Amino acid sequence: MKIKEIIVVEGRDDTTAIKRAVDADTIETNGSAVSEETILKILHAQEKRGVIVFTDPDYPGERIRKIISEKVPGCRHAFIKKTDALPKSGRGIGVEHASPDVIRDALKHAHVIEEQQKEEITKDDLVTAGLIGHPKAKERRERLGDALRIGYTNGKQLHRRLMMFEISRDQFSKALKLILQEEENV
Structure with missing residues (x-):
């Protein structure tokens, strides 16, 4: 290759x-x-x-x-x-x-990385999803970074990285849904 x-x-x-x-x-x-x-x-x-x-x-x-x-x-x-x-x-x-x-x-x-960044996913969305301020937040962010292929981030970096790579609300929701389903099955 x-x-x-x-x-x-x-x-x-x-x-x-x-x-x-x-x-x-x-x-x-x-x-x-x-x-x-x-x-x-x-x-x-x-x-x-x-x-x-x-x-x-x-x-x-x-x-x-x-x-x-x-x-x-x-x-x-x-x-x-x-x-x-x-x-x-x-x-x-x-x-x-x-x-x-x-x-x-x-x-x-x-x-x-595109120059223009429009906010589809807010910081409040990250808190609601349990990616910030939740007991399992670090593990969830790590798995989300893997699923979206954006790498691991801490809570402060996550929003910026989602915007930087123009992750859509749909992509975010699908990845989060898989992560939460995996948690339920454990």
Whole structure:
């Protein structure tokens, strides 16, 4: 599978994992302090071929994603579940631990961020759905992020991420319904 866009990853091990899964070029941020030089490379890549941001499903990965989104508009974003980013042994979490199939699937479902954001889902909807301020809120947000392929978020980030990826009320409702049905069946 050949990927036209340049994939932005955190480090060399992520590049190795990407190249095991697909034929693609990468730019490495080398940590969460994304340099101006790296931002300029990403801007150039976005202009020439497009960019897919594919960072680890943890706080530093989200920080990198946010920095790039603010400075390089129009990037696509690929996400993997935390459970797919765990090493077989040892510690840490990251894209480098994901299987080639998981990486290909995440890239296939990468989202484009649109400039115009209209609010279909309100913060009150998130409270009513038990995604904020509920005993099971964290678990529900994690499962919702997986179902909608937008990654895990905390309560404050969820609304922004739903708007950023233009998740419709219908998509949100269907995903939430499945999550609540799964809870009932447990």
